[in-house]
Amino acid sequence: MSQVIKILMVDDHPIIIEGYQNTLMATKNEDQTLIIDTANDCDTANLLMQKSAQDVPYDVLFFDIRLPGSKDGKITSGEDLGVIAKKILPNAKIIILTMFNESYRIHNIIKNVDPDGFLIKSDLTSSELAEAFQHILVSPPYYSSTVSIFLNKLVTSDIHIDDINRKILHLLSQGIKTKSLTEYIDLSMSSIEKRKKQMKLLFSIEDGKDETLIFEARKKGFL
Known part of the structure; x- marks a missing residue:
């Protein structure tokens, strides 16, 4: 029995999306069928998510953080898309991929989106992306090393900062x-x-x- 997995990938660099697609298609399990939609900006991504919520919901959403914002200025980043996805696609797995590695940004994204996967692009290899994807499908969350180090520091620190x-x-x-x-x-x-x-x-x-x-x-x- 084939497992059909509906995916939306959002990144403003088409070549990066192509790399993600190629990696997942090359490493998917034999019983998995991947249907992948792509978007390069917030408006297109939001439109695809809204349509999907009314029809066949996405199973997995990949969001870059830095994206061209919506024309009305209400959606400015992948973080905002993640917040919308939580409401309209509650069963979808959300994966954040970003160049941002400052603790302040990591903290905000975890607090606002609480993603199922959080990968810093500079940590990422194609094999880790493949491993993260399969892990998140079965047993989320999955954090790349920079995110894990940050979270471990927070857990061990007895200082509370609002x-x-x-x-x-x-x-x-x-x-x-x-x-x-x-x-x-x-x-x-x-x-x-x-x-x-x-x-x-x-x-x-x-x-x-x-x-x-x-x-x-x-x-x-x-x-």
């Missing part, structure tokens, strides 16, 4: 000055300063420098 503090750390690490943080975060300057002070206590920063805070946060897996 999403706003993560954003402050992320922005500081990108070179944004403290005085400009209010442009990115909906808090007063005094609230931001207070949060920075608390984090420096949490991370035992004795010299009071932002650079030391960023260094320690990175060491402990928060960046």
Whole structure:
């Protein structure tokens, strides 16, 4: 009995999609039939997902994170597509493939999408993609090494940092000055300063420098 697996692959580089397709077709099990649709932007992907939800639902969805956004500006990334997929295709396995490897982005994607597979492209070989695909079909989740290392660091760390503090750390690490943080975060300057002070206590920063805070946060897996 053949197992028909309906797949949607979304990436703005057609050559990457071609590589994924070739890998899966070459390594699929004998009893598997793969039907693969592709999209290069958020609007096309959303349209295909909506159609599929009304007809034959997709079994597996591959999303790149950085994609051309929708024309109405409401869907800006593969992360947004993942959130939509959770609602309209609740039984589909969601696989995120991305170049992004900063802990802040990994944390957000896991929190917002909680994907069945999370693969950093720089970790990926064709054999790992094939292994991940088969693993996710039977026993998700599957995380590539960068994601696993980040999650292990978080589990072993006894420091709790909320999403706003993560954003402050992320922005500081990108070179944004403290005085400009209010442009990115909906808090007063005094609230931001207070949060920075608390984090420096949490991370035992004795010299009071932002650079030391960023260094320690990175060491402990928060960046």
